[in-house]
Amino acid sequence: MADPARRLDTNVAGDFFVDSTCIDCDMCRQMAPGVFEEVGEYSAVTRQPSNEQEVRQSIQALLTCPTGSIGATGEYDVKSAMADFPMVLDRTDEVYHCGYTSPKSFGGKSYFICHPQGNWLIDSPKFLPMLKKRFEELGGIAFIFLSHRDDVADAAKYADAFGATRIIHKTELKSQPDAEKVIDGIDPIKLSNDFLVIPTPGHTEGHCVLLYKNKYLFTGDHLSWRDTGLRASQAYNRYSWPEQTASLKKLLEFRFEWVLPGHGRWKQLSAADMHQALSDLVVRLDA
Ligand code: SF4
Incomplete structure (x- = not known):
């Protein structure tokens, strides 16, 4: 899970964020394209998820991030999203x-x-x-x-x-x-x-x-x-x-x-x- 202390300034305010350990692999941008974007050398949350589907996609991105660089500060059903893969x-x-x-x-x-x-x-x-x-x-x-x-x-x-x-x-x-x-x-x-x-x-x-x-x-x-x-x-x-x-x-x-x-x-x-x-x-x- 990402470290809030390393939260990138390029994220918009809200629960979901990317931290500075991101390796810019593009996975989150493919999984939740309305939420994550490339900003400089990293990804960032440029719009917080605004409906159930986007929240689920953002959690899936969090789960599949290779470096654990995506964080979420609220209460989310991460456990049930684990079963979405494969x-x-x-x-x-x-x-x-x-x-x-x-x-x-x-x-x-x-x-x-x-x-x-x-x-x-x-x-x-x-x-x-x-x-x-x-x-x-x-x-x-x-x-x-x-x-x-x-x-x-x-x-x-x-x-x-x-x-x-x-x-x-x-x-x-x-x-x-x-x-x-x-x-x-x-x-x-x-x-x-x-x-x-x-x-x-x-x-x-x-x-x-x-x-x-x-x-x-x-x-x-x-x-x-x-x-x-x-x-x-x-x-x-x-x-x-x-x-x-x-x-x-x-x-x-x-x-x-x-x-x-x-x-x-x-x-x-x-x-x-x-x-x-x-x-x-x-x-x-x-x-
Ligand atoms: S999936 Fe993780 S490492 Fe890859 S671009 Fe997104 S935040 Fe960065």
């Missing part, structure tokens, strides 16, 4: 956002897929008993896909708790040395009818994305949505920007509607519009 992302009830982002992955998002042949965790949230219990209620975790070395967070603890198979590229193994399934090379690998691992070297050498049902693309730190278009971050590239741009072009061969990143915004468009958005990004990068 949170369904679309109406199919099969893809969830886990919440509870970890400071170990700098607030990277993680996702959960309910699947008849075993559930998947994509990158890892904090290991918390209440989240573990929710995963149990949803049928456990059979596979953990790790996009790259930075976002593994507590994957080993979840693998241990559920006997799950961790999947990671060979060149990222240092972060998860005892992973059960190792991806090698740069060719896409079909793991079942629904799951395709696509190596996308660039952000890191062995970065991979996961395509589910030709609809959901879990993109790690390779690709995200910002404002009005897709984006890739040269500033945070850690291996090779030319390789990352080449890997982005490679994704034009695939059909998907959702981009679900570790950092940055998720987005759903029609497959045609998503393809156009990716083409636009490739053209911008080439220019």
Whole structure:
């Protein structure tokens, strides 16, 4: 929980606030967009929640803040909001956002897929008993896909708790040395009818994305949505920007509607519009 003594001056008066430990990961702004905004190098509460839905969203933001930088001074039902995670992302009830982002992955998002042949965790949230219990209620975790070395967070603890198979590229193994399934090379690998691992070297050498049902693309730190278009971050590239741009072009061969990143915004468009958005990004990068 945030420290009132470190409350940022940029917050408006009222119960909810952000303190100076904020790492500007954007999570709260995505979860409660009418309440949190970026001000300078931090988030701040620029309008106090004014109805039940906004209060709930603000508590969800408080719960999922990786650094515990959000505080609330009134009496709120935080306990019942804990059960909101993992949170369904679309109406199919099969893809969830886990919440509870970890400071170990700098607030990277993680996702959960309910699947008849075993559930998947994509990158890892904090290991918390209440989240573990929710995963149990949803049928456990059979596979953990790790996009790259930075976002593994507590994957080993979840693998241990559920006997799950961790999947990671060979060149990222240092972060998860005892992973059960190792991806090698740069060719896409079909793991079942629904799951395709696509190596996308660039952000890191062995970065991979996961395509589910030709609809959901879990993109790690390779690709995200910002404002009005897709984006890739040269500033945070850690291996090779030319390789990352080449890997982005490679994704034009695939059909998907959702981009679900570790950092940055998720987005759903029609497959045609998503393809156009990716083409636009490739053209911008080439220019
Ligand atoms: S979720 Fe927490 S760390 Fe991330 S921007 Fe909001 S207050 Fe800052």
